[in-house]
Amino acid sequence: MLCRFLAKGSWHRKESIMSEILIVTRHNAAVEWLRRKGITGKVIAQATPSDVTGKDVIGMLPYWLGCLANSVTEVSMPNLTLEQRQKNAQGDMTPDEMDQAGATLVKYSVRKE
Numbered sequence: 001m002l003c004r005f006l007a008k009g010s011w012h013r014k015e016s017i018m019s020e021i022l023i024v025t026r027h028n029a030a031v032e033w034l035r036r037k038g039i040t041g042k043v044i045a046q047a048t049p050s051d052v053t054g055k056d057v058i059g060m061l062p063y064w065l066g067c068l069a070n071s072v073t074e075v076s077m078p079n080l081t082l083e084q085r086q087k088n089a090q091g092d093m094t095p096d097e098m099d100q101a102g103a104t105l106v107k108y109s110v111r112k113e
Contacts, residue, residue: 022051022069024059027088030075033095033103034058058105066110073108077101 021041023031031043039058044051047061052069059074066072079102080088087093093101 020055022047022055022057022059024052024057024061027093029093029095029098033075033098036095037105061110063110064112066108067112069110071107072110073105075103076106077103 021039023034023039023041023043024045024047025031025043026045034040041058047057047059047065049065049068052061052065054068054070056071057066057069057073059072061069061072075098077084077088077098079100084093084097084101087097088101
């Protein structure tokens with residue numbers, strides 16, 4: 001069983017009008033960062049198959065779960081230092097620090113083969 005990720009490039013809210021947005025995160029700063037970008041939706045810490053099926057999901061999902069979603073979007077922060085990565089893992093980054101780390105949304109289509 002394989003899942004293929006197809007990068008779709010930058011994420012734009014208008015692309016998801018047909019699908020409900022689900023935000024999967026334990027990080028309040030990520031929710032606030034998304035809100036500042038005009039992106040809102042139901043926020044949960046852990047996802048189940050029934051949570052993600054047919055939805056546009058923002059957050060990290062295992063492949064087997066991402067295959068059920070309409071799309072999976074990650075908050076990518078390519079400019080993070082090691083210290084910032086450790087801070088982010090603890091959920092201590094602020095939305096402004098996320099911007100400084102180059103935070104951007106990258107949307108993927110995940111499908112099972």
